Structures are given as structure tokens and as C-alpha cells.
Amino acid sequence: MARRRQIYEGKAKILYEGPEPGTLIQYFKDDATAFNAQKKGTISGKGVLNNRISEHIFTLLGLIGVPTHFIRRLNMREQLIRQVEIIPIEVVVRNVAAGSISTRLGIEEGTQLPRTIIEYYYKDDALGDPMITDEHIAAFGWAGQEEMHDIADLAIRVNDFLCGLFAGIGIRLIDFKLEFGRVWDNDYPRIILADEISPDGCRLWDMQTNEKLDKDRFRRDLGGEVEAYQEVARRLGLLPEGADGAVLDLEKHRLSKGK
Template sequence: MSLLYEGKAKRVFSTETVHQLRVEYKDEVTAGNGAKKDKMQGKGRLNNRITSIIFEYLNKHGIESHFIKQLSETEQLVKEVKIIPLEVVVRNIATGSITKRLGFEKGHVFDEPLVEFFYKNDDLNDPLITDDHVKLLHIANDEEIKTLKDMAKNINKVLIQLMNEMDLRLVDFKVEFGKTENGDILLADEISPDTCRIWDKYSDTNFDKDVYRNDTGSLIDTYQTFLNKLEELK
């Protein structure tokens, strides 16, 4: 099994089975496109387990992903997909960059979920792009853009339901998608407190990576508490 790719948070390896890959979650944590970086023991284990539970939950609710099964504390077996170079962001409540970009007050609840595309390109700092940009860059056509948006909104509905059961609010999240060898679009990458903003329903306490971004608490303790809440639902 050879290393195919290494990113900020994961390593991807080939396997002996065609169109299946092994993903290893790392203990690295970054913020600001890598401007802030640390290694935290146990972070890979937590995100692997959290993502495994959430992907299994989504699958039960009709949302297909690349996830096959959890292999170990830090590893998953996944279907091989070609990643579409977009971060698809869904916002339910205003916070972060959109408050600076469009002047929304933090905590403003949108009338309906907002879906945005960010071009996955480190050299360009992952810029926000429009549907027309997506087509001009030959990333996706009209039908695929609609599929990505519809899938993102469906994921949002299911995740809101899940968070409600844990007395949490899903503020926003980002997901990535990939294409199989047959051209089917699947949810890929991960869904964890690394990729979501999650607030306590009553106190607005963060259960996400903002505790690291803003130095307001222990990332490992926060992620462990979130995992405990997930495990209690099983």
C-alpha cells in the first residue's frame, strides 16, 4: 500500500482492492489556511470516529458518501473518488467571514440556508466563486452544480436534525464531493468539528475548531465532549 496524497489533516493510501482507499487521520490541527498549526495527540482519533458516525447516520438517511467502514482508531476504508475542487459551504447562521464580507451581524439567522462555492486552490487562498466561475473553470456543468447544491442542502437538513437531538445548533459547515469511476457524485472528505461550526443551543458555546482559532478552550476536550454526545445517541 503506497501513500497517494498527504494533506493538512489526512493521509490517503492505496489498497489491494480496486477503487478502494485507506484514509488515515492525522493529529495535526491548522487554522487560517495553515497560518496557525499545531500537533495535538488524539485529534486524528476523534475526527475519524466522529466522521464515521456522522457518515453512517447520513447513509441511513439516504445520503451516499465515499465512506465504507472504520478500520481502526485513526483509519477508514473509503471508495476511490476524484475530488471536485470545490469547498461547498452551507450557512444557517451568520458568523465568521460572511459577517465581514456582507455586514450580517453575528448570530443572524438566514431565512433559508445559503450555499456558497469556494475554489480549492491554495495559491489563490480558496476564493469564493459563483456558479458561472465554476463553469468557466470547467469544474462542473449546470446539472452537476444543481446536484452539488441539492446534496449540500439535504446534508444540512439531516445534520440539523442530528444536532437538535444533541441540543446543539448547526451554524455552518463545509463539505467536499467526489466523482466515482462511473461519474456518480458522492459526499467525500469528512464532517467533523474541523469542518463545522456548532453552538450549544442555550449558551452558544462552541463545539468546533473555533476554540482553537480563537484560543477560547481545549480543542481535544471540546471534540471529546462532542463525540460523547454523538455516542449517547447510538
């Protein structure tokens, strides 16, 4: 596909104008960042794996009625998506204490939380994505009350589904990040799931060993980042056993509909 005009470049993805009005092409990079981009690096093949994993999860979510921006995967690194007006809020869903909540509240990592917790963060790299409350969101008009109800409901639905999906392949879903956007249907705004769901934005621990199968391997200098992402893809049935990570030729092995 011929390269189109670049619309936006983030830490892990690039957005290009799509082939039709209201669409974009989402390109997955190998770049890795942590701690609000204070730490930077590259995980070879990460973009290919995240593209495939996110496609798989978004497709499954669509089948259970969760509205998403995903249309179809175009190739190893690109997806066709709906253009949305991004809500400037990162939604973090926590099932088990890890990362910042352990630091803030002094809870030992790995502690099962008494209930699922949803946290909101304002999307602003310059400010370090500060935590915010519903009051901030309402006061500054980032999203309406009905929209926030929809966001919370969708976040819980996604969490319930993902917990079951990952438990079925021996993975504990510790926490994960979601982003949402608005689409307009006959002048009426509707909230849909956007961005991606992959080991970049999820904490995924092996149920037996607690081995980390996510970007914490990069954040904490544990090594084995590519192998961890590959393991998630293998367990999801997206990468054959023994596949060579240097090539990651998922085009030959993909299980998706279409091409």
C-alpha cells in the same frame, strides 16, 4: 494493517492506496491548521475523534440514501473509502452568520440567516481558497451543470439531516464545509459525498450557552479544543461519560457495526 503507499497528504488527513482497486485508506491526523495554514498546531487525539464522528455521520447519511465514499472504519485513525475524482470546490452551507460571512457582510455573529445559504470556494491553498460562483464553475469546467444541481441538492439534504441530528443533542449547526467527488459507473459519472464531517469542518454551538464545540476554539485561541471535540462525541453517544481524553480508546466503546 501494513502501511501502504502514500497517495496524498493534506492538512488533516493522509490518503494511502487501498487493499483493493478503487479504494483508499484515509488516515486522520492530529494536526490542526487555520487561516489557510497560516496558523498551525496539534490537537491531541483529534484524529481519533474526527475518525469516529465522521464514520458515525457518514453511516447515518448512507442510511437515508446520501451516497458517500465511506466504506468502513478500519481502526482508531483509519477508514476504508472509495477512491473518487475530487471536485475542486469546497461547498459551505450556512444557517447562522459566523466567520467570514460576518466579516464580509457586517452581520453580527449568531444572527439567524433568512434562509440557508450555499457558497462555493475554489480549492487552492496558494490562492487562499477564493469564493467563486456558478459562472466560474461552468466557465472553467470544474463541474457540469447537472453535477452542480446534484451537489446543491445533496448539500441541502445533508444540512436538513445534520440540523435535526445536532438539535437533538442540544447543538446548533451554524455552518459546515462539504466536499464532493465523482465515481464512474459504466462510464457515467456520479456525484458522491467525500472527505469528512467533523468538528474540524463544522461550526457547532451549544444551544443553551453558545459555547463553541469546534475548531474555532483553535482558530480563536479559546483553548479546550480536545474537550470540545470530546463533548460532541459524547453527545452523539460515541464516547462514554468520564472517558479519559488522554487515551481516547474508542475501539472499546464504539457503537458501530462490524468488528
